[in-house]
Amino acid sequence: MQRRRFLLAGAALVPAWGFGLARADDDPPSPEWEQLRGQLFGDRPIATEGPALPLLEVPARAADAATVPVAISSPFDQSAARHVKTLYLVIDRNPSPVAAIFRFAPESGRAEVVTRVRIEQYTFVRAIAELDDGSLHLASRYVKAAGGCSAPAGKDPAAAAANLGQLRLRVDAALEDGPRRARLMIRHPNTSGLAMDQITRYYAKPHFVREVTVSYRGRPVLKAELTFAISENPDFGFRFLPGGGGELEARVVDTENLAFTSRVAVAVPGTP
Amino acid sequence: MPVLPLQRPVGRAAAIDRGRPWPDHGVRLLAALAVAAGMFLPGAVRGGTVDALPMVEAAPGVFVHRGRHEESAPENGGDIANIGFVVGERCVAVVDSGGTPAIGRALRAAIRLRTDRPVCYVVNTHMHPDHLLGNAAFREADRDVRFVGSVRLPAAIAARTAVYQAAIAAATGQPCACTGGENAAEAAAEARPVPPDLLVDGEMRLDLGGRTLHLRSWPTAHTDNDLTVFDEASATLWAGDLLFEGRIPVVDGSLRGWLAVIGELRTVPARHVIPGHGALGLAWPQALVPQERYLTDLAAAVRTALRQAKSLAETVDAADPAQVGGWQLAEAYHRRNVTAAYVELEWED
Numbered sequence: 262m263q264r265r266r267f268l269l270a271g272a273a274l275v276p277a278w279g280f281g282l283a284r285a286d287d288d289p290p291s292p293e294w295e296q297l298r299g300q301l302f303g304d305r306p307i308a309t310e311g312p313a314l315p316l317l318e319v320p321a322r323a324a325d326a327a328t329v330p331v332a333i334s335s336p337f338d339q340s341a342a343r344h345v346k347t348l349y350l351v352i353d354r355n356p357s358p359v360a361a362i363f364r365f366a367p368e369s370g371r372a373e374v375v376t377r378v379r380i381e382q383y384t385f386v387r388a389i390a391e392l393d394d395g396s397l398h399l400a401s402r403y404v405k406a407a408g409g410c411s412a413p414a415g416k417d418p419a420a421a422a423a424n425l426g427q428l429r430l431r432v433d434a435a436l437e438d439g440p441r442r443a444r445l446m447i448r449h450p451n452t453s454g455l456a457m458d459q460i461t462r463y464y465a466k467p468h469f470v471r472e473v474t475v476s477y478r479g480r481p482v483l484k485a486e487l488t489f490a491i492s493e494n495p496d497f498g499f500r501f502l503p504g505g506g507g508e509l510e511a512r513v514v515d516t517e518n519l520a521f522t523s524r525v526a527v528a529v530p531g532t533p
Numbered sequence: 534m535p536v537l538p539l540q541r542p543v544g545r546a547a548a549i550d551r552g553r554p555w556p557d558h559g560v561r562l563l564a565a566l567a568v569a570a571g572m573f574l575p576g577a578v579r580g581g582t583v584d585a586l587p588m589v590e591a592a593p594g595v596f597v598h599r600g601r602h603e604e605s606a607p608e609n610g611g612d613i614a615n616i617g618f619v620v621g622e623r624c625v626a627v628v629d630s631g632g633t634p635a636i637g638r639a640l641r642a643a644i645r646l647r648t649d650r651p652v653c654y655v656v657n658t659h660m661h662p663d664h665l666l667g668n669a670a671f672r673e674a675d676r677d678v679r680f681v682g683s684v685r686l687p688a689a690i691a692a693r694t695a696v697y698q699a700a701i702a703a704a705t706g707q708p709c710a711c712t713g714g715e716n717a718a719e720a721a722a723e724a725r726p727v728p729p730d731l732l733v734d735g736e737m738r739l740d741l742g743g744r745t746l747h748l749r750s751w752p753t754a755h756t757d758n759d760l761t762v763f764d765e766a767s768a769t770l771w772a773g774d775l776l777f778e779g780r781i782p783v784v785d786g787s788l789r790g791w792l793a794v795i796g797e798l799r800t801v802p803a804r805h806v807i808p809g810h811g812a813l814g815l816a817w818p819q820a821l822v823p824q825e826r827y828l829t830d831l832a833a834a835v836r837t838a839l840r841q842a843k844s845l846a847e848t849v850d851a852a853d854p855a856q857v858g859g860w861q862l863a864e865a866y867h868r869r870n871v872t873a874a875y876v877e878l879e880w881e882d
Contacts, residue, residue: 320846324868328876330846377845377876408699413692416786416873417753419685429880433842446879465692494876498844 289401291385293353301349301359307389307397312336314398315348315372317388323406328377328492333388333400335372338440339365345372347391352490354384356453360490366481368502370440374483375498378490379409379453415450415493424448428523430511432503435529440500445473445511445523447496453489470495472514477527478507503529585642586616586631591813592767592805594620594744596647598631598640600810602780602861604703605632605663611704612636614663615809617771618644619764621741624653628762628771629809630667633704634723637667641674651675654739656748657682657729658773658809659756660689661785662700668727681739682729683750683758690728697724733760751775754791755783755809763801770803770817778811781860782824784873788832795825827857835874836881845875 298307308314318332335345348363365372372390380386383405390398415421427448435441447470454467469489475482482501501509506529513521588596597617605611611632618627618640625644630637644652655678657665671678695711701724702709710720731737739746747763755774762771774783775791775798784791799818806817838848852871854863 318846320849324849325872328845328872330844330849332844332846375844408695413689413696416784417757417790418688418692419757420753420787448880492876494880 289385289403291353293358294351294385294387297351297353297358301351302389302397305395305397307399309399309401311398313390313392313396315345315388315390315400317386317400317402319386319402319404321403321405323380323404323409326380326406326409329380329404329406329409330375331378331386332375332498333363333373335390338371339367339369341367344369344393345390346393348372348374349387349389349391350374350378350490351387351389352378352380352384353387355379355381355490357488357490360488362486364481364484364486368477368480369482369500370502371500373440373498373500374485375444375496377492377496379492380404380406381409382407409492418450421448421450421493425450426513426519426521428511428513428521430509430523430525432509432525432527435503439502441503441527442498442500443475443509445475445497445499445513446494447473447513447521448494449513449515451489451491451493451495468516470513470515473497474512475499475501475509477501477509478504482509503527505529583638583642585646586612586636586639588617588643588647589813591617591807592764592769595764595767595769595805595807596620596643597807597813598643599813600632600663602810604862604865605700606703607706609704610635611663611666611700613810614661614774615807615811616640616664616667617807618652619741619744619746619762619769620648620650621744622650623740623742624651626654626656626739626741626746626762627652627671628656628807629658629664629773630655630671632663633666633701634669634673635667637670640667641670652678653741654678654731654746655680655727656739656746656760656762657686658761658771658775659683659759660686660693661756661774662693662697662724662726664773664809665690665726666697666700666724669723669725672727679731680727680729681731681733681737681748681760683760684732684734685750685758686760687728687732689756689758690726694724697726700724751794752790753786754794756786759786759794761798761801763803768802768804770801770806772798772806772808774809776806776808776811776820777824778808778815778820779861780810781857781863781866781870782827783866784828784831784870788828788870788874788877792825792828792832795821795828823858827860830857831870831874832878835871835878838875839879839881845872848875 316334323329344367345365350361352360363374385401386404387401429446431444433442449470451469454465473485483499509527510524586598588598591597600612600614601609603609616629616631618625655671698710708714710717733748733750737748744766749761751759759775803817849868849871852868854867857863
C-alpha cells in the first residue's frame with residue numbers, strides 16, 4: 262500500500278520536473294516565468310546556451326534587497342551585421358516582473374547595462390537578449406533577497422525630495438579602444454507605491470523614472486523603459502562608441518512627466 | 534561634574550509607593566483604576582498571567598530591560614532591544630516599548646511591580662519595530678497615554694507596514710500578514726504600531742512630577758527620526774539606537790549624518806547611558822568610541838573604493854564582516870551597511 266502510494270506520488274512529480282531537468286541549467290523553470298515568457302515572446306524559441314547568451318551578474322544573496330546590483334552584458338560588440346536590439350530584465354517573483362527593457366543601436370558599441378534593482382522575494386532574475394535577427398537568448402540567476410519593493414522608499418525622504426532630478430553623467434577615461442563606458446546617476450526616490458500607510462490605509466502614489474534616453478552626437482545609444490523595480494537614485498552604466506568626439510546627452514522622464522537632461526562633452530585622445 | 538540637586542527626591546520617587554494615594558483627584562484615580570483593569574484583561578482573556586520583564590535599575594528610578602544581541606526569532610520573541618521606563622512622583626514614562634505587543638504587556642507588568650503610578654508617556658526613540666511594536670500594550674491599557682516621538686516618526690511608521698508585519702512574523706513564527714492567509718487580519722493588527730500624538734521637533738520637556746525628561750530629536754543619523762531622552766534628575770541618557778554596543782550598528786539613515794550627530798551627542802553631560810542595544814554601565818562618552826570607529830572605517834573604506842572606481846558589487850564583495858572588530862551580527866548587517874554607505878557617498882564632492 263505504502264509502496265503504491267509512493268509510486269503514484271513519484272508519477273505525479275514527473276511532468277513538473279521532467280522539463281526542468283531536460284533544460285540547461287540557465288533556464289530553470291518557475292511558474293511565473295512560464296507565464297511571462299508566453300506573454301513577452303509567445304512561443305518563439307529562446308536559446309539558453311550558445312555564444313550569444315548575455316552575461317548576467319547578480320549576487321546569489323543580496324546584502325540589501327532594495328539595492329541589488331545587476332550587470333547585463335552582451336558577449337560581442339555591436340555591428341550593423343549583428344547586434345543586440347533589446348535586453349529585457351525580468352525578476353520572476355516581483356510584483357511587476359518586467360523590471361526594465363533596454364534598447365540599443367549598432368552605435369551603442371556593446372549592449373551593456375549596470376544598474377541596481379529592488380527584489381521582493383527569493384526569485385530568479387533573467388536577462389533576455391533579442392538580436393537583430395529576431396533570435397532570443399536567455400541567462401538566469403537565482404537571488405536570495407526579500408522585501409525590496411515594499412520596503413520604504415528611502416532612508417531620508419526629505420533629502421530625496423529636495424534632490425530630485427539631479428543628474429550626473431560621466432564618461433570613463435579611455436583605457437582601451439572600442440566602446441567607452443559611461444554612467445548616468447539620477448537623484449530620484451523612485452517610489453513603488455507598494456508601501457501602505459497603516460493609519461490612513463492609503464498607498465503612496467508611485468513616482469518613478471519611467472524612461473531614460475541616451476544619445477551621442479544626436480544618434481541613439483540607449484533607450485530604457487523602466488519601472489519602480491529600479492532602486493532609489495537610479496543608476497545606469499552603459500557603453501557607447503566615442504568616434505571622433507562629441508556630446509553625450511541623457512534625458513530622463515518620470516511618471517509625473519518631469520523631464521531632466523544632462524550633457525557631457527566627450528574628447529577622444531588624438532583629436533583636438 | 535554637574536551638581537544633581539534632585540537626586541534625593543528622585544530616589545524617594547523611585548521607591549514603591551503603594552500606600553499613598555495618587556496625587557490628583559478622583560478623575561485620575563478612576564483613570565488609574567482603568568489602567569489596572571486593562572492591565573489584567575489581556576492576560577485573563579488568554580487564560581494566563583503576563584510575566585513581568587526582568588529589569589535592571591540603571592539609575593535611581595530608571596529601569597532598563599536588556600534585549601538580546603540576536604535576530605528577532607520565536608526563541609527570543611522579538612526581545613532584542615533595550616527598553617524601559619522612568620518613574621516620576623506623578624507618573625511613569627516608558628522609553629521604547631519592545632518588539633511585540635506581548636513584550637509591551639510584559640513591560641507593563643514590570644512597571645506594576647514597582648509603582649502604582651500611571652504611565653503618562655510612551656516615548657519611541659525611532660521607527661524600528663523592535664523599539665515600538667509594544668506600544669499597543671499601553672494603548673489598550675489606557676486611552677489617555679500620550680505617545681511621543683520625533684516629528685518625522687509618523688511618516689516613517691506610515692511607510693513601513695510590510696516591515697512591521699515581517700518583524701511580527703519573525704518574532705512569533707506565525708505567517709506574515711503580508712502573505713494573506715487565514716490569520717492575516719490578526720497578524721496585521723499585532724503589527725500595527727500606535728503612532729506618536731506628541732511630536733518633538735527639536736526639544737521638548739516632559740514633566741513626570743518632580744522629575745523632568747529632556748527630549749531631543751536629531752538630524753538624520755541612525756534613521757531620520759532619532760530621538761534621545763535625558764533624565765535630568767539622574768543625568769541618564771537614553772541614546773536609543775544612536776548608540777550600539779556589542780551589536781553591529783545599522784545605517785538606516787545617513788552615515789555622514791550619524792558621524793556628525795555622534796560629535797554632538799558626546800557633549801551631553803550624562804553620568805549614565807542606555808544604548809539602544811548593548812550593555813549598561815558604559816563609561817560616557819567613551820561608549821561612543823567603538824561605534825564611531827566602525828562608522829569612520831566604513832566611510833573610509835567606501836570612499837577608497839569610490840576613488841578607485843569600484844562598482845557597488847565589487848565593493849560589497851570585497852567587504853569582510855570578519856574584519857570589522859568583532860561586532861555581533863556583522864555577517865547579517867555589515868554588507869548592507871557597505872551598500873548604504875556606497876549609495877550615500879557616491880554623491881559626494
